[in-house]
Amino acid sequence: MQYDFRQIEAKWQQYWSEQKTFRAEFPSEKPKYYVLDMFPYPSGAGLHVGHPLGYIASDIYARFKRHQGYNVLHPMGYDSFGLPAEQYAIQTGQHPSITTETNIARYREQLDQLGFSYDWGREVRTSDPAYYKWTQWIFMQLFNSWYNKKSDKAEPVGTLIEAFESDGNLQIEAACDEDTPSFTAKDWKSFSRVARERILLKYRLTFLADTEVNWCPELGTVLANDEIVNGVSERGGYPVVRKKMTQWSMRITAYAQRLLDGLASVDWPRPLVDSQQNWIGRSVGAAVVFNTEPAGSLKESFPIEVFTTRPDTIFGVSFMTLAPEHELVPKITTPEQMEAVTAYIEATARRSERERMADVKSISGVFTGAHAIHPFTGEPVPIWIGDYVLGGYGTGAVMSVPCGDQRDFDFARHFDIPIPNIFEGVSVEEEAFEEKDGAVIANSDFISGLPVKEASQKVIEALEEKGQGAGKINYRLRDAVFSRQRYWGEPFPVYYDADGLPQLLPEHCLPLNLPEVEKYLPTETGEPPLGNATHWAWDTRAEQVVANENIDHKTVFPLELNTMPGWAGSSQYFNRYMDPQNQEALVSEEAISYWQDVDLYIGGSEHATGHLLYSRFWQKFMFDRGWVPREEFASKLINQGMILGTSAIVYRKSGTQQYLSKGLIGDTPVEEIRVDVNLVNASDELDIKKLREWQPQFKAAEFLLEKDVYIVGREVEKMSKRWYNVVNPDQICEEYGADSLRMYEMFLGPLEQSKPWNTAGLSGVHGFLKKLWKLYHQGPDRGFEVLDQAPSAQNLKSLHKTIKKVTEDIEAFSFNTSVSTFMICVNELTAQGCREREILEPLAILVAPYAPHIAEELWERLGHTQSVVEASYPVHQDRYLIESTKEYPVSFNGKMRFKLPLSLELDREAIEAAVLSNEQTLHYLEGREPRKVIVVPGKIVNIVV
16 A cells, blocks of 8 residues: 555644644643744745744644643744735735735645644734734733832832822832932822823833834834844835834833843753843943033033943043934034034934944044033043944943043044053053953052952942942843834724823723724825824723714824834733633633743744843733733743755856856856746756746846756755745645655754755655555555564564654754654664564654654554544663674674674673584584684674684
């Protein structure tokens, strides 16, 4: 009987769907295990073979834990809000929901085709109002919370108001805006409602603020840093500028230290942990205040605060540099410098923060014409602006010490700013940037010769006495901008009252659904796309959305026009999976108490900062408020590597339409052009006819061949539509089957490493599955036959060493070596002629996590009526692995002639006697007497004649 993988895979995929085989039980007496995949965005292109790598790994482990008796939660859903669907809507007029639904249907078809063991009854979609109701709910809880530094956690705003009413804010230690005023209880009681609301906004964990953002005029929206590549939008490649806008923000900075500390409690990859630590960027140092010098037209003095990790170098300050977007720049710039400063600011606005951070070579800046007064020497310090200082990092200002910092040194040299040498006896140009054990500071006897730490502390104390500084811990992490000027995103459950203050909708009115709009672009007056909605006002009496024409600022008010960013919906999806049908809570107490957290999370490293940092922030907030039992949502995380594509390259002779086969290039100048890999066979031969049909530019081309064929070049690089090197899993499943694809992707190499795809390699894994099938079909006419007789010692040894190795490999996530072990086992059992049930039943279970379709079919043929998923995972027994015999190679005059199995318990004399009495020995002796017999117990026998 042939291995008909197409029929087998279709049969079992239908069975799993109808029987809901992978439904997670709740409630359950079993121990739980939660396996999570990272949230996919359903694009129109569907999956290529690189996408399932992590999904296959997580599926193997989920199936393995089911066999071990765990109640496994292995869900899947879609991060279905986002810019691509909206851009498609702008281009075609088709509603984003239609595009999204089509893309999800395509993804679901492909995921099912690969045999993943998802509990589809728990599917969530971020664009589903039933789901984003809870995203809106979390936003409301953040709005109604503040961060108490004394208790080191978030608390309801009500407790803050109580403190204001009894003591004012003089004793409050909170994460809040820097310009928050001090007031007494009497002051608070005298404030108007509007004044109180504005003060509370300075404490709320989600708040409105004027923020420097990445604005993309072409897309009409704010972009996150990770949505910008080389200064342009990742989507469309449009220019991005820095712009100050009033935006909703999340006070993630309140959790900076806890986000750092929490990394020590999880088992996450070191590079990912390093990435998060760098993003949070904890620095210990001092805040120093430099006052500007009132001179000329600048009659007012302004304080400029800087943060430094080396306060002991303050005597080496020769200039200050402000970020071009610093709020004091227009106030301190002299009239003579205003034109140059304004031009520089405009130029800088066209560069993203990421671009400015990455550009360490170019030097640019402008002198403001203003000076600050050195807090100790009283000397004037020139104030410059430079784009290497970022407005959103630290204070947006630095004290520049050329002899202690390379970038400050380069800046000073470029603009001929004097460079004092504060390290006595040290050459500025040669050695000033090496770390010094001591702070030997010129003109500062009170710290001269002290170690850095002690010198820095003395400077801090002196600054505190002057009222111009203090010790401080600084973080690179900034509050997260939470507004997007888009249509296809979660609406904010917010309206604005007659005083322009944000007010929340009642919780029982959630979700606030997206309105219908005619256009998905910003309005002609520059409002976000929701500004095109005609029914987008909130009636506080009727508690419903009404037409805009009813706005009277008394009982009907305008709703927020911005929507939430993409990361909003993906920051709590893992908790919603635990209880996705619950209409009363994000997750019930019973469900969260049982599932607790994610035991295994597998996904790409590209989510190291954005998604994971924001998810951890929301989880910690939810923990503070008592809605989840764990402060970290995923105890173990693995970053799978990338499957790389092997691009196909044709070579066009420069300035012509001639294309040279790879071996004909020589020294000829050529242009490399990538073509569709599906037009090239396994021997790198190009199908020229199909190439001409593929793109018009090749129709009139001349192809110079070698041996009557055109050989393409190959390049291993990221699998991408851009390089035409995408391999569709549908084609692979049609030709080889899903089980072959699953095993091959695991066989390619270690899970965490990137590896190139080679379709030709699939035949080896497919051949193995045929051998596995044949092992169970050795009866008459190759029909299924398994014998109920005792297996041999060899059979048991092959099986149990396989059980031991595969189990160890799965637990170590070393899936590639498991596949090799399966191949060895099947080869051994085939050579042994094994047909025993006691061997072949456990083998089917072992294979099931990797190749579930063939395993289910074999399990059914073995006589079982339940799915193989219900079978207990086999456990190896050491007694079958103990070697009791040895196959001795028997040599004559050093040449091995045959092997003889003998007991390892035999001594030298017994081994010699057994060999000499063997018929094969007598045959090779031909009646001669051996001159000598050399026996090495446990190794060899050599007969000298």
